Amino acid sequence: MNAALLPHPLFAGFGGAIEFVFSKQESSVTGGKKVGGFEQVLELAWTQIEVSLLAILLACLIAIPVGLYFGHRGKGELVAVGIGNAGRAIPELAAIALVATVIGVGIPVLVLVLALLGIPPILTNTFVGVRQVDRASVDAARGVGMTELQIVRKVETPLSVPSIMTGIRGATVNIVATATIAPLAGVLTLGDFILGENVYGADGVLAGAIVVAILALLFEFALAGLQRRLTSKGLQLQQAQ
Amino acid sequence: MNSGLLGMPLAAVGEVGEGFFKHRTGATLPCQARPAHLFCWDWATEHINRFGTPALQQFELVVISVLIGFAIAFILALIAHRFKPLQFPLLAGTGVLFAIPSIAFFMLLLPITGRGRETAIIALSAYTLQIIYRNVMQGLNNVPDSAKDAARGMGLTERQILWKVELPLAIPEIVGGIRIATVSTVAIATLAVFANAGGLGSQIYSSSNLVFPTAIIIAGAIAILMAFAIDLVLLTAQRFATPWRRAASEAVP
Numbered sequence: 001m002n003a004a005l006l007p008h009p010l011f012a013g014f015g016g017a018i019e020f021v022f023s024k025q026e027s028s029v030t031g032g033k034k035v036g037g038f039e040q041v042l043e044l045a046w047t048q049i050e051v052s053l054l055a056i057l058l059a060c061l062i063a064i065p066v067g068l069y070f071g072h073r074g075k076g077e078l079v080a081v082g083i084g085n086a087g088r089a090i091p092e093l094a095a096i097a098l099v100a101t102v103i104g105v106g107i108p109v110l111v112l113v114l115a116l117l118g119i120p121p122i123l124t125n126t127f128v129g130v131r132q133v134d135r136a137s138v139d140a141a142r143g144v145g146m147t148e149l150q151i152v153r154k155v156e157t158p159l160s161v162p163s164i165m166t167g168i169r170g171a172t173v174n175i176v177a178t179a180t181i182a183p184l185a186g187v188l189t190l191g192d193f194i195l196g197e198n199v200y201g202a203d204g205v206l207a208g209a210i211v212v213a214i215l216a217l218l219f220e221f222a223l224a225g226l227q228r229r230l231t232s233k234g235l236q237l238q239q240a241q
Numbered sequence: 242m243n244s245g246l247l248g249m250p251l252a253a254v255g256e257v258g259e260g261f262f263k264h265r266t267g268a269t270l271p272c273q274a275r276p277a278h279l280f281c282w283d284w285a286t287e288h289i290n291r292f293g294t295p296a297l298q299q300f301e302l303v304v305i306s307v308l309i310g311f312a313i314a315f316i317l318a319l320i321a322h323r324f325k326p327l328q329f330p331l332l333a334g335t336g337v338l339f340a341i342p343s344i345a346f347f348m349l350l351l352p353i354t355g356r357g358r359e360t361a362i363i364a365l366s367a368y369t370l371q372i373i374y375r376n377v378m379q380g381l382n383n384v385p386d387s388a389k390d391a392a393r394g395m396g397l398t399e400r401q402i403l404w405k406v407e408l409p410l411a412i413p414e415i416v417g418g419i420r421i422a423t424v425s426t427v428a429i430a431t432l433a434v435f436a437n438a439g440g441l442g443s444q445i446y447s448s449s450n451l452v453f454p455t456a457i458i459i460a461g462a463i464a465i466l467m468a469f470a471i472d473l474v475l476l477t478a479q480r481f482a483t484p485w486r487r488a489a490s491e492a493v494p
Contacts, residue, residue, distance in 0.1 A: 013351070013352025013353075014352060085424070085472075088421065088424045088425050088428065088468075089424050089427065089428055089464070089465045089468035089469060089472075090428060090461075090465065091427075091428045091429075091431040091441070091442075091460075091461050091464040091465070092428065092429070092431070092432070093431040093432055093434075093442050093445055093446065094431060094441075094445055094457055094458075094460060094461030094464065095461070097445045097446065097451045097452075097457045098454060098457045098458065098461065100451060101451055101453060101454050101457065102279060102454050173339065173340050173342075176342060177342030177343060177344065177345075180342050180344050180345065181344060181432070184446070184451055191344070194344060194345065194348055194435070195435070202351070205348050205351070206348055206349070206351060206352065208345070208348065209344075209345040209346075209347075209348030209349045209351075210345075210349065212341075212342055212344075212345035213341045213342070213345045213346070213349060216340050216341055216342050216345070217337060217340055217341065219340070220336065220337075220340040
């Protein structure tokens, strides 16, 4: 594909970027070493997917049980909702920059920071989801002799799946976006193309942006699909009405 | 601590500032250059002024972006409210804009708008659409049918019902959406530095380098405080815009 194939002059700038993704380009600062190309794009994309997935998983493992526990007990509303609100205000760039300059660089540290950014939305939405479960359903479950653990597992969790998934999707958007600036913390993700204009050139910057956008949308679609699969049929019917 | 370099009395050195000795007697480097130093109060008090302009730039970016985002999302929500089949496509469309990382969005706009404030504002407004749209829709959908029936019974037209009954009752959700959008936009606007649009990010990252912890902490803290301050203003505005809720919560049962 080349620039001539793209019809409008407005989009002419994208031609070089698409070329950058598929074939290696000369770079002025790497001493003749070529940059870009499918291999490098895949390598950086994989790192970004890896750290994002690890961070989402870690955030879920911490936030969902805590949210379920406090939601079930009906305690700590101010804290649970407050954490979500406060978490939203944390500037991702400052968080990454601070960790990189104070604690250090590398994948484990990065995953930890990304997970911390993901915890607030998941925790808050899990808590709110459980609190919104009809009390009559919980009482009915208790009436048929379910233990508290069974109520959480078989009644409250399935009924709060839509809310929990909203939290996970919000967290994922944030985590994938922040993983893009991970090169500042020494982990080379697709953001390296975006932040390294003097190495990769304007085409590389644009190519990075295109691939990051596609990657973020893949995450979003995958989670939307997962949400549909995890939501019980009865709940889907109820929502459709 | 001001005994001076090599025990030389300060008065003997004339024009050299006091800071010169402060930095070089205790340690060989000024504290902002020592990585182990988390927060350098001396530097902070001396250089706090340099954060003023970036903070103002960030504030402007946020206010303009949220205003544009609100205007568009509000109109989209009214359209979807009138033509129900459009609800889902609009939710999905704004969802796509929401999911694209802002930094990638900035760069995607480069061939079209170049670097600068416009680019940042377009990307940030696009980001807020989904949040505000979803909340306005939710607010309109939560209006009880009984309220609409009563309005209809009083002879209000559909348009009057929308503006005099449905929208006022949806104010808490609408303002809720604006609050979430604003707080997240303050955080994300820090990335506007990558679009050459200034903002507090310029005190965190400059010319391909991270600056030192003290400046990062100050810039981050200003962003967080700004988010909370705007949030508080919006919350107060919401309370004034919905006097019936205040009355309900103050009423003695």
